[in-house]
Amino acid sequence: IVANAIYCEAYRQGDLIQLFFERKTNDTVLLFNHRNKLPDSEKRHLRFGNLDDYNGVIYSFTDPENEDTLSKIILSDIENKEPNNPKEIEGVGVRNRLQAYFHAKRMWSKIKNQNTTCTFDATQEGEVLLKGHRILNSDSTSNFTQEGFVRSQELLVLTLSQDFVSEVGVDYNINLQLTDGTVENIQISPTSNKRQVILQKAPSIPLNLDPASYNDSRYIIYPRNSISPEAFIVSERKTNDNMTTTINCYNYSELYYSADSDYISGIVNENGYGFKNGS
Secondary structure (H helix, E strand, O other), rough: OOHHHHHEEEEEOOEEEEEOOOOOOOOOOOOOOOOOOOOOOEEEEEOOOOHHOOOEEEEEEEEEOOHHHEEEEEEEOOOOOOOEEEEEEEOOOOOOOOHHHHHHHHHHHHOOOHEEEEEEEHHHHHHOOOOOEEEEEOOOOOOOOOEEEEEEEEOEEEOOOOOOOOOOOOOOEEEEEEOOOOEEEEEEEOOOOOEEEEEOOOOOOOOOOOOOOOOOOOOEEEEOOOOOOOEEEEEEEEEEOOOOOOOOOEEEHHHHHHHOOOOOOOOOOOOOOOOOOOO
């Protein structure tokens, strides 16, 4: 209850209970492509419009000053009207309006900006994921993806397992899986060899170039001037009997967290009300 009230996922590591805080981030926990996903296991669903056609949010919470009646925060597409198809949430553990405001805002932003859901079966390394983790996942349902693994490295030149197809005038970035479990993003340039690229800078730690390793240097390449369509947030993880992990996720967007600084920015006061209209 305490963890959920502060946007955290509680998990056990050894004899410690730790918290993972979901927030706006560019950090990625794991990178998934054909090297660590089961063939034909990926399914994607693209949606237009609000999640489940919700046209608002009604967030209820218990105010210590009036515990007999649930207080509510109402957000809606319809100005000055209560939504007729709202997402209704009861905030367990939330005890003040400012905290409830942030929860309602995050939920409303996710309803409006979630447009892609995805499920796939990953190899056993998927076990390290938690709900809320940001991952990169190449589109295995597409006929054209720029991903694979790094075969070799000579200074800043990487030799890839697949051809790199580049367009004139377009800059590209490569996401590289590192041996410490993190993912690094580096700008690249093409060469005359379609399977080689030049890194703008060296990776922060040496790449694992052993193809037999479970944590080899996998990569995804995408145009630098676009928002990566491969970033997702884990919504559920399930361990299977065949030592695989089923992962459910939805598209990552910085818009989910656009209201997180509203109190610091002076948009709402310490009681969770707007300064301009008291809403």
